[in-house]
Amino acid sequence: MLEIKDVCYEVNDNGEKKVILDHISFSLEDDILAVITGQNGSGKSTLAKIIMGIIKPTSGKILYNGKDISKYDITKRAKLGFAFAFQQPVVFKGITVKQLLDLASGKENSVTEACHILSKVGLCARDYIEREVNNKLSGGELKRIELAMIIARDAKVNICDEPEAGIDLWSFDALVNLFKEKKGLDIIISHQNRIIDIADKIILLKAGKIEKIGAKEEVMPHIVNQRCERLKEGE
Amino acid sequence: MNENTKFILEQVSGLHDIPQAGIYNIRENGKLLARNIDEEVNIISKKDKDGIDIVVKPNTKNKSIHIPVIVSMGGLNDLVYNDFYIGDNADILIVAGCGIHNTTDKQSSHNGIHSFHIGKNCKVKYVEKHFAFGNAKTSKILNPTTEIVVGEGSVFEMETLQLGGVSFADRKTYAKVKKDAKLLIRENILTSSKEEAITHFEVELEKEGSRVEVVSRAVAKDKSKQEFNSIVIGKAECFGHVECDGILADNAEIISTPKIIAKSPEANLVHEAAIGKISEEQQNKLMSLGLTKEEAEKVIIQGFLK
Numbered sequence: 001m002l003e004i005k006d007v008c009y010e011v012n013d014n015g016e017k018k019v020i021l022d023h024i025s026f027s028l029e030d031d032i033l034a035v036i037t038g039q040n041g042s043g044k045s046t047l048a049k050i051i052m053g054i055i056k057p058t059s060g061k062i063l064y065n066g067k068d069i070s071k072y073d074i075t076k077r078a079k080l081g082f083a084f085a086f087q088q089p090v091v092f093k094g095i096t097v098k099q100l101l102d103l104a105s106g107k108e109n110s111v112t113e114a115c116h117i118l119s120k121v122g123l124c125a126r127d128y129i130e131r132e133v134n135n136k137l138s139g140g141e142l143k144r145i146e147l148a149m150i151i152a153r154d155a156k157v158n159i160c161d162e163p164e165a166g167i168d169l170w171s172f173d174a175l176v177n178l179f180k181e182k183k184g185l186d187i188i189i190s191h192q193n194r195i196i197d198i199a200d201k202i203i204l205l206k207a208g209k210i211e212k213i214g215a216k217e218e219v220m221p222h223i224v225n226q227r228c229e230r231l232k233e234g235e
Numbered sequence: 236m237n238e239n240t241k242f243i244l245e246q247v248s249g250l251h252d253i254p255q256a257g258i259y260n261i262r263e264n265g266k267l268l269a270r271n272i273d274e275e276v277n278i279i280s281k282k283d284k285d286g287i288d289i290v291v292k293p294n295t296k297n298k299s300i301h302i303p304v305i306v307s308m309g310g311l312n313d314l315v316y317n318d319f320y321i322g323d324n325a326d327i328l329i330v331a332g333c334g335i336h337n338t339t340d341k342q343s344s345h346n347g348i349h350s351f352h353i354g355k356n357c358k359v360k361y362v363e364k365h366f367a368f369g370n371a372k373t374s375k376i377l378n379p380t381t382e383i384v385v386g387e388g389s390v391f392e393m394e395t396l397q398l399g400g401v402s403f404a405d406r407k408t409y410a411k412v413k414k415d416a417k418l419l420i421r422e423n424i425l426t427s428s429k430e431e432a433i434t435h436f437e438v439e440l441e442k443e444g445s446r447v448e449v450v451s452r453a454v455a456k457d458k459s460k461q462e463f464n465s466i467v468i469g470k471a472e473c474f475g476h477v478e479c480d481g482i483l484a485d486n487a488e489i490i491s492t493p494k495i496i497a498k499s500p501e502a503n504l505v506h507e508a509a510i511g512k513i514s515e516e517q518q519n520k521l522m523s524l525g526l527t528k529e530e531a532e533k534v535i536i537q538g539f540l541k
C-alpha cells in the first residue's frame with residue numbers, strides 16, 4: 001500500500017509563491033493499475049517525482065506498507081522496489097542501452113536476455129544493444145528504452161510518466177498489454193483513453209488539486225467535463 | 236623488467252612484457268630497452284639527437300607498432316624526437332604513450348616531439364596514453380608535441396588519453412590536412428588534486444575535401460585546471476568540427492577557447508563547447524535504477540571519457 005498524505009509543493013517563482021501541488025492525499029493498493037491524468041501543467045509529473053524522491057515536497061508524507069519513506073532518497077526508494085520512467089528520457093554520453101539495462105536489472109544480462117527485454121518494447125534488439133543512449137536516438141526509441149528499463153527493474157512500484165507519448169499507434173496494443181501483464185503497483189501518467197480504460201483507479205488532477213479519484217465510471221464524466229471546458233475556452 | 240616497469244608498460248601500451256613478436260621500440264629512462272623491426276617497418280635511432288625514425292613501407296597493411304616510453308626514476312628530464320614516415324596506402328596502428336613512476340622528491344619529465352609524414356591514401360590510427368604515479372608531492376610532467384601532415388586521401392585518427400597522476404601536461408598538436416584527407420582527434424583528460432593540463436590544437440585544412448573532427452572530453456576535479464585551445468583554419472572547400480565538453484567538480488577550472496578561421500567561403504567550420512557540473516538528471520536517472528549518488532557519478536564519468 002502506497003499512501004500519499006497531505007502533500008504540498010510550492011516554489012518561489014520570481015519572488016512569488018507558486019503552489020504546484022495543493023494538499024494531495026490518496027492511497028493505492030498493491031497490484032493495481034492507477035492512472036494519474038489531468039491537463040498540461042496540472043502537476044502530474046511533479047507528483048510522480050515526489051513519489052520517487054526526485055523532488056522533495058514542501059510538506060506532507062509518503063508511506064509505503066505503513067512505513068514513512070518521506071526522508072528516503074531516490075536510491076533508497078529504488079532499493080525498496082520503486083522504478084521510474086521519465087516523461088523526457090534522460091540521455092547520456094558513452095553509455096549504451098545494454099549497460100543501462102544491466103544497471104536496471106542489477107546484473108549482467110546475456111545478449112539473449114537483453115534482446116528479450118527490448119523485444120517487449122518493440123525494439124529489434126540487435127540494432128540497439130550497443131547503441132549509446134544519446135540524442136541520436138529518436139524520441140520514440142528513447143521512450144521505449146525507458147520502458148525497457150522498467151521491465152528490467154522488475155520492481156514493486158512502477159511509476160511511468162506518459163509512457164505512450166511518441167509511441168506509434170501500431171505498438172499501442174503491445175504497450176497496453178505490457179501494463180496489463182505487469183505485476184505490482186503501476187502508476188501511469190497518461191492522457192490516453194485506452195490506458196485510462198484498463199485502470200483500476202484514476203486520479204484526476206486540476207491545477208494542483210485532486211478533482212476526482214476513483215474507478216473509471218466515477219472519474220470519466222469529470223474527465224469529459226474538463227475536456228469540454230477546454231474546448232469551450234478555445235472557442 | 237621489474238614489476239613497476241611492467242605495470243607502466245601495460246598501462247600505456249597494453250603489453251604485458253617485452254613481446255615475442257611484433258614491431259616495437261621500448262624506451263626506459265632515456266635509453267633503448269628493446270626493439271623489433273621487420274622488412275616493412277624499420278626503426279632507426281637518430282644520430283644527431285635523441286630519438287628514432289620510424290619508416291613504414293608503402294602498402295604495409297594491418298600492422299601495429301608499439302613505442303612506449305617509461306620513466307621510472309626521479310630527476311630525469313627526457314627529450315626525444317620521433318619521426319614517422321608512412322608510405323602510400325599503408326594501414327597501421329601506432330600505440331605510443333608515456334608512463335612516469337616517480338617515488339623520489341625530484342621532478343621527472345618527458346618531452347616527446349612526434350612528427351608524422353603521412354603519404355597518400357593511408358589509414359593511420361595513433362593512440363597516445365599518458366599516466367603517472369608515485370610520490371604525490373613530486374612533479375611528473377609530460378609535454379607531447381605532435382606534428383602531422385595528412386597526405387592526400389589519407390585518414391589519420393589520433394586518440395589521446397590522460398587518466399590521472401600527471402601533474403602538468405602541455406600538449407601541442409599541429410596538423411596540415413591535404414586534399415580529401417581526414418583528421419579525427421579524440422582527447423580524454425581527467426585531472427584531479429592540483430594537476431594542470433593544457434591542450435593546444437592547430438589544424439589547417441589546406442585543400443578541397445579536407446576534414447577535421449575534434450572531440451575533447453575533460454573532467455576536472457578538486458583544484459585541478461584544464462585549458463583547451465583549438466584553432467581550425469579552413470583554406471578551401473572543407474569541413475571542420477570541434478566539440479569540447481567538460482565536467483567540472485569541486486574547485487576545479489576549465490577554460491575552453493575554440494577558434495575557427497575561414498579563409499574560403501566554401502569552408503564549413505563548427506565549434507561547440509559546453510562545460511558544467513555533472514548532470515543532475517543523469518544522476519537521478521541512475522539513482523532511480525538503484526545506484527548510489529557516488530556510483531552514478533562514476534558511471535557517468537566513465538561513459539563520458541570512453
Ligand SMILES: Nc1ncnc2c1ncn2[C@@H]1O[C@H](COP(=O)(O)OP(=O)(O)OP(=O)(O)O)[C@@H](O)[C@H]1O
Pocket residue numbers: 011012013018020038039040041042043044045046047087
Ligand atoms: N521548479 C518550478 N518552478 C516553477 N514552476 C514549476 C516548477 N516545477 C513545476 N512548475 C510548474 O508546475 C506546473 C506543473 O508541472 P508538471 O510538470 O507537474 O505538469 P504536468 O501535469 O506533468 O504537465 P504535462 O501534462 O504538460 O506533462 C506547471 O505549471 C509547471 O510550469
Ligand SMILES: [Mg+2]
Pocket residue numbers: 044045046087161
Ligand atoms: Mg508531465
